[in-house]
Amino acid sequence: GAVVSQHPSWVICKSGTSVKIECRSLDFQATTMFWYRQFPKQSLMLMATSNEGSKATYEQGVEKDKFLINHASLTLSTLTVTSAHPEDSSFYICSAYFTGELFFGEGSRLTVL
Amino acid sequence: AQSVTQLDSQVPVFEEAPVELRCNYSSSVSVYLFWYVQYPNQGLQLLLKYLSGSTLVESINGFEAEFNKSQTSFHLRKPSVHISDTAEYFCAVSEIGFQKLVFGTGTRLLVSP
Numbered sequence: 126g127a128v129v130s131q132h133p134s135w136v137i138c139k140s141g142t143s144v145k146i147e148c149r150s151l152d153f154q155a156t157t158m159f160w161y162r163q164f165p166k167q168s169l170m171l172m173a174t175s176n177e178g179s180k181a182t183y184e185q186g187v188e189k190d191k192f193l194i195n196h197a198s199l200t201l202s203t204l205t206v207t208s209a210h211p212e213d214s215s216f217y218i219c220s221a222y223f224t225g226e227l228f229f230g231e232g233s234r235l236t237v238l
Numbered sequence: 239a240q241s242v243t244q245l246d247s248q249v250p251v252f253e254e255a256p257v258e259l260r261c262n263y264s265s266s267v268s269v270y271l272f273w274y275v276q277y278p279n280q281g282l283q284l285l286l287k288y289l290s291g292s293t294l295v296e297s298i299n300g301f302e303a304e305f306n307k308s309q310t311s312f313h314l315r316k317p318s319v320h321i322s323d324t325a326e327y328f329c330a331v332s333e334i335g336f337q338k339l340v341f342g343t344g345t346r347l348l349v350s351p
Binding site for chain 1: 242247274279280281282283284328337338339340341342343344
């Protein structure tokens with residue numbers, strides 16, 4: 126099956142710094158990728174839809190200036206959490222469609238101190 | 239808009255016993271339904287899906303789910319579980335023709351010997 130890989134899987138940063146999370150489709154091209162956020166014991170919440178070569182589409186309530194998404198190639202989308210604060214600590218998951226099925230990355234756990 | 243309810247946050251069961259994980263959804267339009275499984279430290283994997291046709295869908299590892307439109311349910315069942323089935327199970331729904339998924343809060347299946 127298709128593989129979606131995220132990096133880093135775990136990151137700790139200081140409050141006020143920015144963190145970049147990468148999402149790669151390893152063996153297929155993805156014109157569209159999705160970024161989710163998962164709080165402990167809660168469901169995955171869709172943050173934004175990342176479109177290759179164009180601006181991301183953000184869900185209502187998600188700060189686009191806070192969570193910068195770039196989809197510069199057909200195999201890479203990045204999520205940058207800018208000026209991170211402790212409340213941004215969460216599990217971030219990306220996904221991409223291939224042959225009608227949605228494949229997920231392993232997730233990236235962000236801890237902001 | 240769609241929503242998904244997984245009432246059971248955790249289901250403990252003994253090995254070789256049957257199990258049912260409940261999922262109810264809400265939508266004003268026709269939907270696709272999915273079950274995803276997340277093993278520890280791994281990404282989400284598609285377990286099975288209902289798009290159309292037979293209301294009973296099966297996975298390759300013995301799980302099955304039945305779409306019940308009148309009860310707006312898509313419960314997941316397995317007649318005999320294994321230790322290796324221990325994981326988090328997520329029910330999800332999408333509007334037909336759209337790629338965005340709405341997830342439930344997940345049910346942790348704990349299989350003990």
